[in-house]
Amino acid sequence: MATPTTGSTVTSETLRTPAVRSKSQQKRHNRYVIAPLILIGVNVVLFLVFFVWPGALGLIYSFTDYRGIGRLNFIGLRNFETLFADSTFYAALSRTFLYTVLSVPLVYVSSLGVAALLVSRAVRGRTAAKIIIFLPWLISPIVVGVIWKWMFGQDFGFVNFVISTLGGNPLPWSSNGNLALTVVIFAAAWGGTAFNMLLFIAALKNIPEALLEAAELDGANAWQRFRHVTLPGIAPTSFMVILLSTIHAMKEFAMIQALTNGGPGTENVLIVQYIYKTGFEQSKVGYASAASMVLMVVLLAIALIQLRFNRKKG
Amino acid sequence: MTTAANLPPVSDEVVVIGAEEAARNADKQNMRHGRPKLSAPLTGLMWLIVAIYALPLLWFILSSFKPGSELFTYPLSMIPREWTFQGFIDAWERVDFAQYFLNTATVALVTTVLTVFFSACTGYALAKYNNAGTRLFFVCILATTMLPTEVILNPTFTVIRDLGLYNSLSGIIVPSVLTATGVFMFRQFFLTVPDDLLHSARIDGASELTIFFRIMLPLSRPILFTLAIFSFQWRWNDYIWPLIVLNDPKWYTLQVALRSIVGAENIDWPVLLGASVISILPLVLVFFVFQKYVLNADVSAGLKD
Numbered sequence: 313m314a315t316p317t318t319g320s321t322v323t324s325e326t327l328r329t330p331a332v333r334s335k336s337q338q339k340r341h342n343r344y345v346i347a348p349l350i351l352i353g354v355n356v357v358l359f360l361v362f363f364v365w366p367g368a369l370g371l372i373y374s375f376t377d378y379r380g381i382g383r384l385n386f387i388g389l390r391n392f393e394t395l396f397a398d399s400t401f402y403a404a405l406s407r408t409f410l411y412t413v414l415s416v417p418l419v420y421v422s423s424l425g426v427a428a429l430l431v432s433r434a435v436r437g438r439t440a441a442k443i444i445i446f447l448p449w450l451i452s453p454i455v456v457g458v459i460w461k462w463m464f465g466q467d468f469g470f471v472n473f474v475i476s477t478l479g480g481n482p483l484p485w486s487s488n489g490n491l492a493l494t495v496v497i498f499a500a501a502w503g504g505t506a507f508n509m510l511l512f513i514a515a516l517k518n519i520p521e522a523l524l525e526a527a528e529l530d531g532a533n534a535w536q537r538f539r540h541v542t543l544p545g546i547a548p549t550s551f552m553v554i555l556l557s558t559i560h561a562m563k564e565f566a567m568i569q570a571l572t573n574g575g576p577g578t579e580n581v582l583i584v585q586y587i588y589k590t591g592f593e594q595s596k597v598g599y600a601s602a603a604s605m606v607l608m609v610v611l612l613a614i615a616l617i618q619l620r621f622n623r624k625k626g
Numbered sequence: 627m628t629t630a631a632n633l634p635p636v637s638d639e640v641v642v643i644g645a646e647e648a649a650r651n652a653d654k655q656n657m658r659h660g661r662p663k664l665s666a667p668l669t670g671l672m673w674l675i676v677a678i679y680a681l682p683l684l685w686f687i688l689s690s691f692k693p694g695s696e697l698f699t700y701p702l703s704m705i706p707r708e709w710t711f712q713g714f715i716d717a718w719e720r721v722d723f724a725q726y727f728l729n730t731a732t733v734a735l736v737t738t739v740l741t742v743f744f745s746a747c748t749g750y751a752l753a754k755y756n757n758a759g760t761r762l763f764f765v766c767i768l769a770t771t772m773l774p775t776e777v778i779l780n781p782t783f784t785v786i787r788d789l790g791l792y793n794s795l796s797g798i799i800v801p802s803v804l805t806a807t808g809v810f811m812f813r814q815f816f817l818t819v820p821d822d823l824l825h826s827a828r829i830d831g832a833s834e835l836t837i838f839f840r841i842m843l844p845l846s847r848p849i850l851f852t853l854a855i856f857s858f859q860w861r862w863n864d865y866i867w868p869l870i871v872l873n874d875p876k877w878y879t880l881q882v883a884l885r886s887i888v889g890a891e892n893i894d895w896p897v898l899l900g901a902s903v904i905s906i907l908p909l910v911l912v913f914f915v916f917q918k919y920v921l922n923a924d925v926s927a928g929l930k931d
Contacts, residue, residue: 343833343834344755344757344834345757345759347751347755347833347834347835347838348751348754348755348757348759348760349759350835351747351748351750351751351835351838352747352748352751352752352759352760352763354744354747354803355744355745355747355748355763355767355803355804355809356763358744358800358801358803358804359763359766359767359770359804361785361789361801362782362785362800362801362804363766363769363770363773363804365781365785366778366781366782366784366785367773367778367781368781369778369781369784369785370777370778370780370781373780373781380780425675426675429668429671429672429675430672432668434665434668434669435665435668435669435672436665436669437669437672437673438672441672441673441676442921443917443921444676444679444680445675445676445679446920446921447679447680447683447910448679448683449859450859450906450909450910450913451683451863451906451909452862452863452864452865452881452884452905452906453863453865454863454865454881454884454885454888455863455884455902455905455906457888458686458884458888458898458899458902459682459683459686459902460682461888462685462686462689462895462899463682463685463686467698468697468698468702470685470702473700473701473702477701502679502682505679510920510921559774563774563776563777565776565865565866566865566866566881566885569865569885569889570884570885570888570889573889584776584779587776587779588779591779591780592779592780592783592870597780600779600780601780601781604777604778604779604780607776607777608772608773608777611772611774611777612772615772
């Protein structure tokens with residue numbers, strides 16, 4: 313049934329190559345070149361203006377002492393030298409890594425767990441459950457921040473109220489750096505589950521029933537079936553979810569702006585917030601661009617490492 | 627008119643739908659034999675998780691109906707003792723909330739229409755014309771996912787300023803039109819449309835653009851709706867673009883306005899809660915109307931934005 317999608321390529325390729333082109337062939341050739349050009353035109357312009365241009369500018373800025381106005385003075389690698397000696401930069405970077413390392417597994421486990429339950433025939437009321445768990449996807453990072461700030465308010469929050477009602481001591485959710493980061497991680501998992509859950513549901517439904525049944529007949533228990541049939545079956549999706557969540561966590565910004573604003577103090581300032589603060593609030597554009605370049609290299613490295621890892625496994 | 631539904635299965639994705647169908651049938655057969663014996667504990671676990679996910683949202687929404695004085699009186703109660711809409715009224719009248727709402731709606735709607743249209747064009751070209759240009763552009767689009775706005779905040783600001791888009795809504799709209807996710811979603815879809823359709827239209831003498839607008843675009847309706855909802859959600863909830871592009875409060879979008887309330891020294895919680903709840907209403911409405919385009923969408927082709 314399947315028509316190979318390469319069909320048109322082959323024909324258009326052969327149409328394009330004859331030694332002597334007739335007029336109609338020339339016309340057809342133009343159609344195949346000009347039509348797609350018209351179709352991608354606007355996006356090509358947008359790509360050049362809003363990706364290539366700022367990307368190049370950013371690279372240039374990172375070698376200058378530009379402050380938003382005035383001339384560009386090239387200062388070589390001095391921005392990077394200062395950056396690598398800057399303890400607040402390291403603090404932001406390591407806090408970002410810590411946040412990523414803690415939040416990505418949580419997002420992964422919760423979205424896979426929820427998805428597994430939602431495709432299991434044993435569970436009742438799956439449609440309603442799916443809709444409710446999906447709701448946080450609709451909520452903006454800023455409002456997610458507001459919701460969790462409200463839940464974990466130190467003096468008036470719901471969680472501390474419950475803790476004190478149960479006889480415990482209220483916890484300093486906003487004045488203790490690690491507890492504040494914990495709240496951020498919970499909020500990220502809460503907001504990040506929905507979309508990844510959809511990806512996992514699609515992947516889980518793809519696993520052939522027969523495979524699971526065969527494993528069951530061979531005496532594999534539920535965990536073994538999950539470990540040796542389901543997990544390998546959804547490996548590509550797992551890879552994508554982990555990659556996307558990692559990149560997302562590395563550039564977390566809006567939610568933290570609303571939830572803790574990097575607090576207490578500057579303890580939980582993550583890397584994008586650091587770039588924003590130095591680049592806009594202190595208008596050290598050159599310096600912030602250098603930090604951005606480091607972030608970009610980190611993102612690229614993460615993507616490459618995971619790609620490599622994925623290939624090896626496959 | 628042919629619709630996507632009655633085309634012959636041409637790709638993995640359609641096969642996926644077939645597999646789901648099979649799973650559903652298997653479902654029914656299993657029902658006949660009664661539910662698996664694990665039913666009760668698993669259902670209990672599922673709904674416990676649902677409760678955990680629903681709690682923050684429920685607490686937040688119920689709190690927004692409490693009068694300011696009740697928000698901070700112990701013991702707290704889940705259900706407001708006294709119901710009031712004062713928080714919403716204050717939020718609406720405070721500063722220019724109606725204006726922020728209008729700004730956000732304008733940005734979200736205009737960007738969505740443009741994104742869907744140009745993503746369809748680009749996705750179609752990348753799927754159906756295979757030449758050096760389209761192949762190169764595909765790699766370029768892929769590269770944009772590696773270079774998020776967050777990494778080029780300052781230079782982007784310079785570009786916006788030099789283009790004269792600073793402090794205007796078009797400064798948020800124009801740069802957001804190109805999204806890799808949208809292009810990939812359409813490309814993936816058009817790869818599944820058989821080339822025979824294209825060939826027969828060409829033989830009938832239709833021009834390339836006519837084929838796209840009259841045959842291909844109508845075919846892609848499901849993807850069109852899915853991307854529309856995604857794009858609307860991205861733009862409605864976007865924070866970083868409005869933050870760097872807008873300066874004048876009269877152009878603020880909801881997210882920037884909310885951030886200025888929550889970032890204040892003394893947070894006005896009744897107003898903040900009211901404003902936040904109002905800000906999520908339009909999306910909830912859109913979601914419940916077009917739910918199936920999101921929940922049933924095969925989103926694996928797209929990436930998150």
